[in-house]
Amino acid sequence: MTAIVKAYGVHKHFGHLHVLKGVDLEVAERELVFVIGPSGSGKSTLLRCLNRLEQPSSGSIEVAGIDMLSPKTDINHARQHIGMVFQSFNLYPHMTALGNVMLALRKVAGKGKAEAETLAQAALDRVGLADRAHHRPAELSGGQQQRVAIARSIALEPRVMLFDEPTSALDPELVGSVLAVMRDLRESGMTMIVVSHEMGFAKNAADRVIFMDDGLIVEQGPPAAIFDTPAHERTRAFIGQIQQH
């Protein structure tokens, strides 16, 4: 199995704060990797280093064969192939759902208006929101907004998708619709790295669970192993806390 994401020795400093302390991560194609860990453990930072929203202090990162840290890399071109979904959706409030999806298709992928619209409509259809294409974000529920955000990413046909706590900002009753779309994506063979606390989803959808703490990967393995028989005390304590809720 070839790895589509290869990150080695990734460090990240924010001033005096040492947030990532040498993380190695390989993700295979079609794999769904779940990253868990207490807040401040560096899991979101790791995700944001992969598409270089954060510039790592040192280390190497390669995604889909592209050296993400090389100054020669056209970072905007590379990011097309790495979808990202944010905790706070970050939809463009001044555009319709369709406009949100079309923007990068037009400006980055260079599609014509008609083609971009067809592709955007298809992406919205995939997340079950074809009928909301002409609504503004403010007119959509949180769950619908997050699905539009997913559509915005998948319309660009990314090789990898990064999810940064995609359901944390949602009311409980809206979480299901977003997870359903993610499950659907997974079944279509998308490579996914998910930072989330949705343990139920992790248990039955993830190939591998990674537990991070204090800027390092503490342990990783199949969901059953991590959740039921964690090797480390810190992992056990964290999972115990999460499951109380």
Add this chain to the structure above:
Amino acid sequence: MTAWDKFLDAFFNAKVMAKYLPDILAGTLLTIELAILIVVSGILAGLLLALVRSLSFRPLNLLIIFVVDLLRSLPPLVIIVLLYFGMPSAGWSPSGFMSTWLSLSLVLMAFSEEIFWAGITSVHKGQWEASRSTGLGFGQTLMNVVLPQALRLTIAPLTNRTIAITKGTALGTVVALHEILGMASSAVSNSYNPSPLILGSAAYLILFIPVVIAARWIEKKYSWKR
């Protein structure tokens, strides 16, 4: 003559008004011309400065901040007087029109730069990140994602500021500009009757009341809510 007749004769003297109406109209045209020029050049220059500032080039930004602060601190009349009465000593004699236009454009530039900049920085960081994560470049993100949202936030304060500054065209009278107030003042001295001032006041109100009412409407429509 009763006191009331006297009052009417002084302030609403039909004969005097009729005589100086053409002057006031000419002054009104000049005021409109000047105001439009100031609005266009001041706001465009302010927008340009704000865009340059978003490039985050530190020495340039410090310069922009200083110039903006300077222009916000100085009374517009001081700038006009400095240009008109001071510049000839440096070998450049700007006309009253030039002095007023340049001064008020600079002041509007400074205020609108601040407003545009505040608008740009108020757009949530997540908007930049979402756009950049889909591969849009800095300029594309600024133009397609950030600026449209920023402009919506800026439209109300910008309108108010623009009205306040274009009203300042009346300051041109100090540097012998024949705009409304200048025309009215010289008519008062020539006729020994203040009616032309009333006429001039009416001209200002006819010009600016619609703008103020429009501003009120804009403020309601585009107030800070999303």
Add this chain to the structure above:
Amino acid sequence: MEEIVDNFFNVDIAVGAMSIVIDGLLNTILLSLMVVPLGFLSGLGLAVMAQSKSRAVRWPLMAWVDFFRAFPPLVLLVLLFAGLPFMGLELGGFACVAVAFMLNNSAYYGEILRAGIDSVPHGQIEAARSTGLSGGQAMVYVVLPQAIRNVLPDLLSNTLEVVKLTSLGSVVAVPELLYQARQAQSATFNPTPIVMAAVIYFLILWPLVRLLSRLENRALAGRG
């Protein structure tokens, strides 16, 4: 270069004009101390009246505010200064500035304070009234302090504009900073005194501009 220094930053001229310019500065300060409180208090009166539920009160107030937003302050000043003598009323420059700016600023301060009062949730008044405070007490002790805090940047910004506006006094021969500088300039045929006035304005008002710029950015960021 030397010519520029000679004409705009001439030390001899500056020293000679110093006392005249300082006199102007004192008058500018005096004018500001007069017109800012006058404008603020009359604006406060308008803002409180604007809370009335009666249209017969609110509409004339709105017309008042819009009138002065549309009317250039210099025109108002000249109208008073040149027009009132024809009614047998000679107020003098100082008083004309005071009246003109009080009228003008009542509108600006009034509009700002009205927005401030509107920004305080109605529950605040209800809570105050439920503890037995009168309507007036609720306004003074509960609503106004919050209202003023909510619109502090706008109040400061308007105050900055008022202080700058006092330079219009020079048009009606009030010996404030700009007027005195102009006098010194025409006496010496050298613009250095005007540059002095500009520098003084800048030094006095710059801290306020800096503060405002920070407050405004923060206010917008909070709304964004």
